[in-house]
Amino acid sequence: MSLLEYFYDTLTDHFTTPATVADAPHIYEMSMAAEAIRTISAMPGQKLTADCRVYIGGRRASPFEGKRFIDLIAKYRDLSCVPWHDLTKGAPFLIFVNKASLFSEAMDIATRGMLGKFCDQFEPEGVSIEHHVIIGQYAETDFGVHVDDPADRVFHFNLGPVGKEMILWPREPFIERYGTNPTRPLGETDLEGSARYEMPVGSCFFLPADYYHVGRSPEGVSVVVAIALSRQSSEEQLAAVHREIKNAIAPIEDLTPYWTNFRRAPTEAQQKNICAAFARHDYAGWLQHARARARSNGWISEVRPLGAPDIPPGEFDLTISAEAPPQVVSAGHVLHVYARGQHIALTDEGAISWTRSLLAGDPVRLSQEEVLAGIEKRNAQMLVAAWFLATGGATADPASVLETAQ
Missing domain, CATH: 3.90.930 (Outer Surface Protein A; domain 3)
Structure with a gap:
């Protein structure tokens, strides 16, 4: 039984309530998070990629400041060697990486091994898998007490070196107390009705969708790999179709002349091609393409860049x-x-x-x-x-x- 199957009840088609599994069976390692940091640091330019956010002292760093911070971390052999206190001058900090398997091939391989055929049961709409790396020391994350998308189920793997915790509130009572837009700092939130879940090193914490929550790592720096498993709602499928259409239509028109001529318009031939492209892209047809793309990647939303083929000798x-x-x-x-x-x-x-x-x-x-x-x-x-x-x-x-x- 895989870890995901452990949390999933096939009789009710529902994931279990929040739970922590100590010494959870998985193959994520600290080196994968370090690989992601090094890859982000090696990206060209002085600005941080939009997939990585850095918060220091309760303030989000600018893309330039964030990139300099990531560059400093990447100089160290591994994350356990980083003098975090010196780099942040003792301030709390948080690094949050979206689409993390784009920056760590080892993480991508590990997830494929863990998933197996688990996701195939959710055909034809399918699911999506997205990776996050969360590094930091904080009394609460800079996102405050919040709730995830209703289609999400998130698995947090704490790689250490210290434990962290999650505080949860059931969604409906929380909304009744604080209104329809209740996201707020932990200090402005009543702990009555909440539950605290410890996440010791080596554990996996499962977070269902219908809980407001906040993460804490006050005792030291923790490194977490989080896997978001999401159902493909109609809204998500529509977004996937739009991406497919954009991929198909984008090469038709060269946008370069707009740099010098704002009144520039497509030629008559280009305009016909654009109209023809729109006409032939029926949504039902392109939904097949979107599902085929997702299925071919094992339902992992991050598509790694295409490298050179490895053609063996002989x-x-x-x-x-x-x-x-x-x-x-x-x-x-x-x-x-x-x-x-x-x-x-x-x-x-x-x-x-x-x-x-x-x-x-x-x-x-x-x-x-x-x-x-x-x-x-x-x-x-x-x-x-x-x-x-x-x-x-x-x-x-x-x-x-x-x-x-x-």
């Missing part, structure tokens, strides 16, 4: 990944393929036939020399093979010595 068998099987959407003469959240649209008939055979489970014998030569010549099938290897949608398994000899 011969190998290209085989579709069983861990993250690609998804397909057919639209007329175009075959849309999604793997690990990445997308490719195939129009070449030979490449489509070749891809369908591969997706059907038929391994393809290739060699490094063949793939590299095909890429150089822009061969459609070899470009698709390289794309599958780059996304992780397919693996390069060593060719059998006996078969190779034959």
